[in-house]
Amino acid sequence: MERRHFIKGLGASLLVMQSPSFAAKALLEKTTTNPKVIWLVLRGAMDSLHTIVPTFESELPKLRPKLSTNIKDQLLMLDNGYGLHPSLINLHQWYQQKQLLPIVAVGSGYDQRSHFDGQDYLESGLKQVDHDSGWLGRLVNVQEKQALAIARSTPISLRGESSVNTWYPSKLKEADDDIYQALMNMYQDDALLTERLRSGLEVKEMTMDKSSKKQQGKFNDLAKACAQLMSGEQGADCAMLELGGWDTHNNQEKRLARQLATLDQGLATIKTGLGKDWNNTLVVVATEFGRTAKENGTGGTDHGTGSAMFLAGGAVNGGQVLGEWPGLSQQQLFEQRDLMPTTNTFSWIAAAMSQHWQLSAKQLDTVFPQVSLAKAKLIRTS
Amino acid sequence: MSIQATIAVNRFGLGARPNELAQASADPQQWLIKHLMQKPPVIFDDELPHSNEISKTLALLKMQEREEIKRAGKVSTTKSNKNNAKEKSKKYNRSLLQQFSASTVNNAISSPHSLNWRLLDFFSNHFSVSANGAFLAAMSPTLEREAIAPNLFGQFEDMLLAVTKHPAMLLYLNNEKSFGPDSRLGKKGKGLNENLAREILELHTLGVNGGYSQTDVTELAKGITGWSIANPRKDEEQGFIFRKIGHQPGPRRLLGKKYPMWGLEQGEAMLKNIARHPSTAKHLCYKLAHHFISDNPPQTLVDKLIKRWHDTKGNIKEVMITLIKAQESWQPQAAKYKTPREFFISSFRAIGANNIDTKNVFNSLLMLGQQPFNAGSPAGYGDDQSDWNGASALISRVEWASALSSRVKANAESIMKSTLGEHVSQRTYKSVLRAESRKQAFTLLLMSPEFLRR
Numbered sequence: 001m002e003r004r005h006f007i008k009g010l011g012a013s014l015l016v017m018q019s020p021s022f023a024a025k026a027l028l029e030k031t032t033t034n035p036k037v038i039w040l041v042l043r044g045a046m047d048s049l050h051t052i053v054p055t056f057e058s059e060l061p062k063l064r065p066k067l068s069t070n071i072k073d074q075l076l077m078l079d080n081g082y083g084l085h086p087s088l089i090n091l092h093q094w095y096q097q098k099q100l101l102p103i104v105a106v107g108s109g110y111d112q113r114s115h116f117d118g119q120d121y122l123e124s125g126l127k128q129v130d131h132d133s134g135w136l137g138r139l140v141n142v143q144e145k146q147a148l149a150i151a152r153s154t155p156i157s158l159r160g161e162s163s164v165n166t167w168y169p170s171k172l173k174e175a176d177d178d179i180y181q182a183l184m185n186m187y188q189d190d191a192l193l194t195e196r197l198r199s200g201l202e203v204k205e206m207t208m209d210k211s212s213k214k215q216q217g218k219f220n221d222l223a224k225a226c227a228q229l230m231s232g233e234q235g236a237d238c239a240m241l242e243l244g245g246w247d248t249h250n251n252q253e254k255r256l257a258r259q260l261a262t263l264d265q266g267l268a269t270i271k272t273g274l275g276k277d278w279n280n281t282l283v284v285v286a287t288e289f290g291r292t293a294k295e296n297g298t299g300g301t302d303h304g305t306g307s308a309m310f311l312a313g314g315a316v317n318g319g320q321v322l323g324e325w326p327g328l329s330q331q332q333l334f335e336q337r338d339l340m341p342t343t344n345t346f347s348w349i350a351a352a353m354s355q356h357w358q359l360s361a362k363q364l365d366t367v368f369p370q371v372s373l374a375k376a377k378l379i380r381t382s
Numbered sequence: 383m384s385i386q387a388t389i390a391v392n393r394f395g396l397g398a399r400p401n402e403l404a405q406a407s408a409d410p411q412q413w414l415i416k417h418l419m420q421k422p423p424v425i426f427d428d429e430l431p432h433s434n435e436i437s438k439t440l441a442l443l444k445m446q447e448r449e450e451i452k453r454a455g456k457v458s459t460t461k462s463n464k465n466n467a468k469e470k471s472k473k474y475n476r477s478l479l480q481q482f483s484a485s486t487v488n489n490a491i492s493s494p495h496s497l498n499w500r501l502l503d504f505f506s507n508h509f510s511v512s513a514n515g516a517f518l519a520a521m522s523p524t525l526e527r528e529a530i531a532p533n534l535f536g537q538f539e540d541m542l543l544a545v546t547k548h549p550a551m552l553l554y555l556n557n558e559k560s561f562g563p564d565s566r567l568g569k570k571g572k573g574l575n576e577n578l579a580r581e582i583l584e585l586h587t588l589g590v591n592g593g594y595s596q597t598d599v600t601e602l603a604k605g606i607t608g609w610s611i612a613n614p615r616k617d618e619e620q621g622f623i624f625r626k627i628g629h630q631p632g633p634r635r636l637l638g639k640k641y642p643m644w645g646l647e648q649g650e651a652m653l654k655n656i657a658r659h660p661s662t663a664k665h666l667c668y669k670l671a672h673h674f675i676s677d678n679p680p681q682t683l684v685d686k687l688i689k690r691w692h693d694t695k696g697n698i699k700e701v702m703i704t705l706i707k708a709q710e711s712w713q714p715q716a717a718k719y720k721t722p723r724e725f726f727i728s729s730f731r732a733i734g735a736n737n738i739d740t741k742n743v744f745n746s747l748l749m750l751g752q753q754p755f756n757a758g759s760p761a762g763y764g765d766d767q768s769d770w771n772g773a774s775a776l777i778s779r780v781e782w783a784s785a786l787s788s789r790v791k792a793n794a795e796s797i798m799k800s801t802l803g804e805h806v807s808q809r810t811y812k813s814v815l816r817a818e819s820r821k822q823a824f825t826l827l828l829m830s831p832e833f834l835r836r
Binding site for chain 2: 171
């Protein structure tokens, strides 16, 4: 027997054995192309004032004499006087094609300045962070979707009752098939290890022929694999990706130019990889909080509050900048130092998900308790 | 053999080397406490350089690099000259990072006092530094050796001070160029950076709910302005240097306490006081119990540790003895899932190996998901089961264990006895014994539910 058939068979038999509902779901014919979701967390606090630049702000050159000057003339202009950082070439093109929707001055509701707490808050989506329950995990559960994390372990966003596949590139030589059979047998009394082995083999089967061995965890490679694992009949309905490196306390100009280019390229790779599925895809990009309005003494910015987010994809009603601009004068800043968040990140996420996946009021309440939806048409009606 | 011996070597230690289980079985608690009587707590058996040496070498290479550029003038140099100073310095940094990391792991593999190496790794992760960029690649591994290891059995406040003054930490959290706005350097345009101060309060001491405010962060940041690193080409000193002309003048107020003194003393007094703060005791004791015993440690256990912490003003050795003596630490159920690093070390300890090749150590840990000095966050690597028990991580372990099994000729049955004693399930026991080959048997042992947990 060829090895990929063997593994495939092994995964499938386990599927039936261990998780009947999951298996039944997989057996259902997918009649239409499912609306897909990609959740991308930018870890480290992206500086929104350097990403979606409010060129109309007279305060900006005063707050950031060094940081705001050099990119001023290279900005990729959007509407209402906002300009995208010059590294965001693809995103700018999408904006023109109405597939990008930037939202300014958002905040998750978390107003301390710890990365780790801020990220947990953004991922959990609950007023009181629960490290074992993420908003996407709850969503996957109520909608009975199949989810994938491009990570070595399940991130908080996807934790919850449903099982989630994780995938990360491996450079190790593959083990013999018979060892998996033996392990399966040995793990019979261990529910956790059985479940992990089963979903590990499932994902392994999906990436087996796809030259994943050469990949090393570069964002572009992860983006490529993510698109692969989402395409086709057995592809996941939603996936989570993450990109770190945004904590620009110093040398921000160079670092952000590089970071944003990586982000832009990765998202373009996802679009290419998804092919026609892109038309039905919603990508949500957010970060834990923003950075100080003023530049610091080391050519960077410190932890702040309000930031920006992106909705992107063929499903998005793009080509407009949303959000309410709070202004940058001293009294308009949060605690006189940070961009003031004027709308809540989750009000946008919940509204977008609700329109994209048709959530009932009850489902919304389970997934995003106490969140009021943003009133805007975020998803295109085809 | 008692289950206590199995727990002692696996939960507290880093897994049994051959014969260790037998040694521990007479009195497992005393056997562990004896580890804590070692002086010094850990010995790095290698000749790797001190951070001051590394700084000097890097400064020299930097100078050569500048001269090369000058000499080349406008003539474009060949693109990748393997012998130029820039390449040399890159190679030097990368090679040191790998040598340091592998040496620490090898010392932990061969040590008869693996509890001490586990404790070192705990604090190294508590004060996590990542090898971001060229300079930190070589410097980050020196923090645990120079600031943590010497204070491993001492007072927590001494460790905190040593860590905060270490070049790797100052650089990693951007304090080396943080200067008071009203200092002489501040008036020349240099500014404050509160990154280190925030992480000290949030991660190293009080904990995120420890009761501090944004004002406290800024006050501490000002208190440690001027805490910097000597420049080998300009300064006479080496390593940590206090740049008086960058220190924010004036009294500070932190967590309700006043700090009227000026200079280096001010920041030191602030750090000592936050090290003695009750929230620090709570935070550290919870983290220790969480690391050693369970993701959800019993409150009674945490309380015992906190009490001992208060009684001894934060003496790490005494708190560890309390942890070892507490009955809550010995529940038979193994509640922790080994991290990739623990899995790697305990696998080699099991077969009594020594001196694993540097590249093998480094690349294995990378592929298993825990590259040394690469947590990428000052919070360090996660310490919950869910951080490590992902599906693709499990497949990586199978692949790694299977590759190791084909290289070593191990007798799985006897290793099962010498690492886990009799405390394996019937199913595991039979699976290992009935494996189709010696190689498969050893892979199954390493991947057994009992060996994956502690």
